[in-house]
Amino acid sequence: MGENTPQAKVIVSRKRLESIQGHFHKDWDFQAVKTGDTVSLGETAMAFVEAPMPHGPDSMLTYLSGRNLLMPNDAFGQHYATAFRFNDREELYHEAFKYYANILTPFSPWSRKRSTKSSRWVWRS
Secondary structure (H helix, E strand, O other): OOOOOOOOOEEHHHHHOOHHHHHHOOOOOOOOEEEEEEEEOOEEEEEEEEOEEEOOOEEEEEEOOOEEEEEEEOOOOOOOOOOOOOOOOOHHHHHHHHHHHHHHHHHHHHHHHHHHHHHHHHHOO
C-alpha cells in the first residue's frame, strides 16, 4: 500500500494506532480518528463511530455522507468472502445469517445500542 501510494493517509481508530506499526513495520502517514470525527473527501466526507466488538477492540464503522453508504466492518456478521459481485445470492445470505447467529447473537444488545448511538449524528446528510 505505502509503496504504491506514498501520498495516502491511513485512517485508523485510536486503538489501532497503538499497534498498527507493529503489524506492518512501516512509517506511513497515520491519522487516528474517534467517534464523531469526520474526514473530508471533497464532495463527500467520512464520519466515524468507534465500535469495539468481540472481533477486535479497534473496529469502527465508517459512514460516507452524500452517498448514504455505511461501511460497518463486520458489525453485522458479514464475515464471509465470495467471488460474487452482489450479495443477493442465497449462499452469501445463509453464511452471513449463520455467522451472526453463532458468533454475534450474544452481542445483539450492543449492536442495537451502537447503531442507535451512531444514528443520532451520522445520518444527518
